[in-house]
Amino acid sequence: MAIPSTQKQWVILGKEKDFDELSFQDGAVPKVGENEVLVKLQGASLNYRDLIIPKGLYPFPLGLPVVAASDGAGEIVEVGSKVTKWKKGDKVVTLFNQGHQFGPCDAAASKSGLGGVLDGTLRQYGTFSENGVVRSPRNLSPTEAATLTCAGLTSWNALYGLRALKPGETVLVQGTGGVSLFALQFAKAAGATVIATTSSAAKAETLKKLGADHVINYREDKNWGETARGLTRDGAGVDHVIEVGGEGTLTQSFKAIKMEGIISIIGFLGGAEPKDSVLETLSRVCTVRGVYVGPRSLMEDMVAAIEANDIHPVVDHKVFTLSTAREAYEYMWAKSHVGKVAITIE
CATH class of the missing domain: 3.40.50.720 (NAD(P)-binding Rossmann-like Domain)
Structure with a gap:
C-alpha cells in the first residue's frame, strides 16, 4: 500500500474557548523515526477530556496547537529501523500517556498525553513510539478497539491498579x-x-x-x-x-x-x-x-482480559466519520450518547 504524503486531520488551535477551536485541515503524513511505527488509523473515539480541551477547561499539560484525541486503533504500515516488537500488518491501539510504561505515573509521563501535548488520533496516519502502542484485542473491530485507550484503561486501573x-x-x-x-x-x-x-x-x-x-x-x-x-x-x-x-x-x-x-x-x-x-x-x-488513565503494563493485562472474556465495548449507535468529527463533539457534549462515541477513519 502506497503511503501518501498528506492527510486529513483535526487540529485544536488554541485561540478561542469552544469547539470552534477545532480545525479540519490538511497535514503532512509524519516520517517514521528509528524507534517508531507508522499507523494507518482506522478508528478513534472521544472522551470527556477531548471535549473540555478546546473549551479551555482541561487541568493537565497541553501543547497547542495539537492534533485532537487520544484514542485510536489501526494497522502498522511502516516500522523504524530499530523497531523489534512490531511488524507491518500488526493491529494496535494507542497508549494514552506515551511515557507511562509501568508503575505509578510521574510528572514526565503526565506530559506525554496524546491529543493534549502530543499529536493525537483524529487523523489518517500517526507515528508513535514502538512502546506507545499496544496489541489490539483479536475479538474487537478497529472501532471497538479505539475505545480502550482512555476510558477502558482508566476503568481497569480503577479496579486493578x-x-x-x-x-x-x-x-x-x-x-x-x-x-x-x-x-x-x-x-x-x-x-x-x-x-x-x-x-x-x-x-x-x-x-x-x-x-x-x-x-x-x-x-x-x-x-x-x-x-x-x-x-x-x-x-x-x-x-x-x-x-x-x-x-x-x-x-x-x-x-x-x-x-x-x-x-x-x-x-x-x-x-x-x-x-x-x-x-x-x-x-x-x-x-x-x-486515576489518570494508566500504564502500558496494565493496558496489556486489560487486553488479555478482554480477549479471555470476549468483552465488547459499548459503542453508541451513532458512529461518525473523520470528516464529521466536529458533530461527534457536539453530540457527546449534549449527552445524547450511551457508551463510547466512535469515529471511523478511512
Missing part, C-alpha cells in the same frame, strides 16, 4: 458513560456484584442487559448512596466506587463506600467543587484516589 478487585466484591458505577460501562463489564467478568446509577428507565435497561445486579435512579432517589449501601452484605458498603460526577455525586459515594473501600475519582461531570472535606476519608476510613 491499587488493589485488585476480587470475586464477590461490590462495585458502584455511575451512569452510562464509557468509563462506567467498562467498569461494569470488567467487574462482572471478575465475578463481582455491580450496583449502577442512572437517570432514566431506558438507560436502566441498558445497564441490566450488561449485567448490573441493581440499578438505582438517582433522580428519583436523592439518597442513593445509602440505598446502595443497603444493597450490600450486612449493609457494610461497596468495595469500589467509580466516581465520575464530582460535585454532584461525591457525597453519596462517601455514604456508599465500605470501610477500607476505594473511591476512584475519574471525572467531574457534575462540577469540580464538591462540598465534602478530605477529612471525610478519615470518618469513613476509606481511600480516595485520583
Whole structure:
C-alpha cells in the first residue's frame, strides 16, 4: 500500500474557548523515526477530556496547537529501523500517556498525553513510539478497539491498579458513560456484584442487559448512596466506587463506600467543587484516589482480559466519520450518547 504524503486531520488551535477551536485541515503524513511505527488509523473515539480541551477547561499539560484525541486503533504500515516488537500488518491501539510504561505515573509521563501535548488520533496516519502502542484485542473491530485507550484503561486501573478487585466484591458505577460501562463489564467478568446509577428507565435497561445486579435512579432517589449501601452484605458498603460526577455525586459515594473501600475519582461531570472535606476519608476510613488513565503494563493485562472474556465495548449507535468529527463533539457534549462515541477513519 502506497503511503501518501498528506492527510486529513483535526487540529485544536488554541485561540478561542469552544469547539470552534477545532480545525479540519490538511497535514503532512509524519516520517517514521528509528524507534517508531507508522499507523494507518482506522478508528478513534472521544472522551470527556477531548471535549473540555478546546473549551479551555482541561487541568493537565497541553501543547497547542495539537492534533485532537487520544484514542485510536489501526494497522502498522511502516516500522523504524530499530523497531523489534512490531511488524507491518500488526493491529494496535494507542497508549494514552506515551511515557507511562509501568508503575505509578510521574510528572514526565503526565506530559506525554496524546491529543493534549502530543499529536493525537483524529487523523489518517500517526507515528508513535514502538512502546506507545499496544496489541489490539483479536475479538474487537478497529472501532471497538479505539475505545480502550482512555476510558477502558482508566476503568481497569480503577479496579486493578491499587488493589485488585476480587470475586464477590461490590462495585458502584455511575451512569452510562464509557468509563462506567467498562467498569461494569470488567467487574462482572471478575465475578463481582455491580450496583449502577442512572437517570432514566431506558438507560436502566441498558445497564441490566450488561449485567448490573441493581440499578438505582438517582433522580428519583436523592439518597442513593445509602440505598446502595443497603444493597450490600450486612449493609457494610461497596468495595469500589467509580466516581465520575464530582460535585454532584461525591457525597453519596462517601455514604456508599465500605470501610477500607476505594473511591476512584475519574471525572467531574457534575462540577469540580464538591462540598465534602478530605477529612471525610478519615470518618469513613476509606481511600480516595485520583486515576489518570494508566500504564502500558496494565493496558496489556486489560487486553488479555478482554480477549479471555470476549468483552465488547459499548459503542453508541451513532458512529461518525473523520470528516464529521466536529458533530461527534457536539453530540457527546449534549449527552445524547450511551457508551463510547466512535469515529471511523478511512
